[in-house]
Amino acid sequence: MEFYEVLNNRRTVREWSEETVGEDVLERILNAALRAPSNNHLRQWEFIVLRTAEEKECALQYVKEQAAVQAANLHLPEHTPEQKMYAYALPRQYSMLRDAPYVIIPLFRTNQALFKATAVNGLNAFASIWCVIENLFLAAAAEGLACSLRIPVGPEGSDVCRTLGVPEDYLMACYIGIGHPAEGAENPEQYTFTAKEKIHEGRW
Numbered sequence: 001m002e003f004y005e006v007l008n009n010r011r012t013v014r015e016w017s018e019e020t021v022g023e024d025v026l027e028r029i030l031n032a033a034l035r036a037p038s039n040n041h042l043r044q045w046e047f048i049v050l051r052t053a054e055e056k057e058c059a060l061q062y063v064k065e066q067a068a069v070q071a072a073n074l075h076l077p078e079h080t081p082e083q084k085m086y087a088y089a090l091p092r093q094y095s096m097l098r099d100a101p102y103v104i105i106p107l108f109r110t111n112q113a114l115f116k117a118t119a120v121n122g123l124n125a126f127a128s129i130w131c132v133i134e135n136l137f138l139a140a141a142a143e144g145l146a147c148s149l150r151i152p153v154g155p156e157g158s159d160v161c162r163t164l165g166v167p168e169d170y171l172m173a174c175y176i177g178i179g180h181p182a183e184g185a186e187n188p189e190q191y192t193f194t195a196k197e198k199i200h201e202g203r204w
């Protein structure tokens, strides 16, 4: 697939077909993810891969509760694309991961300084894992697949890491479901912009 076609085809999907995804495909996607730029040259990234129902149940046990908290606390203007997206996405936070052929948990090495950052460079390890994640999304799109994405809320991330035996100096960035989109999977309306609308020549 041509690169710009990949960019335009990438979308977040929350409903999956029954079609499986080969291990070789998953490996290609994760190899592409590992080509991302690295803040300290060390590529201190790891992936937990969840395949079986048991593995998913164990790792995703905290999702339902926190998604309900999120839903209760969310107040958005009605009839806007973002309100419609949340109304569609929030009830699917668990199923969009459980039903995906694979769930990937990207982990990055950091320390508590991340949470005390006083300048953006203090967030470098965090920024770097998001480069990894975008590579993963684009590689999945190039394979004709799609991804779901959830950010752990409140204590969810540390609960998952403890349950999965992640070393204390690693944090999870998110959960990613990978699979073939279901036929007719909803594609929430987006705001779209062109570069011309966003460019400030010389200064804002």
Ligand SMILES: Cc1cc2nc3c(=O)[nH]c(=O)nc-3n(C[C@H](O)[C@H](O)[C@H](O)COP(=O)(O)O)c2cc1C
Residues within 6 Å of the ligand: 010, 011, 012, 013, 085, 089, 090, 093, 149, 150, 151, 152, 188, 190
């Ligand atoms: C930093 C970040 C956090 C996100 N968190 C969630 C999430 O917790 N749950 C979810 O269902 N989607 C999440 N999304 C996906 C967005 O809803 C989605 O990217 C957005 O609606 C645009 O749609 P698109 O990815 O199809 O272009 C997140 C996306 C980003 C970039």
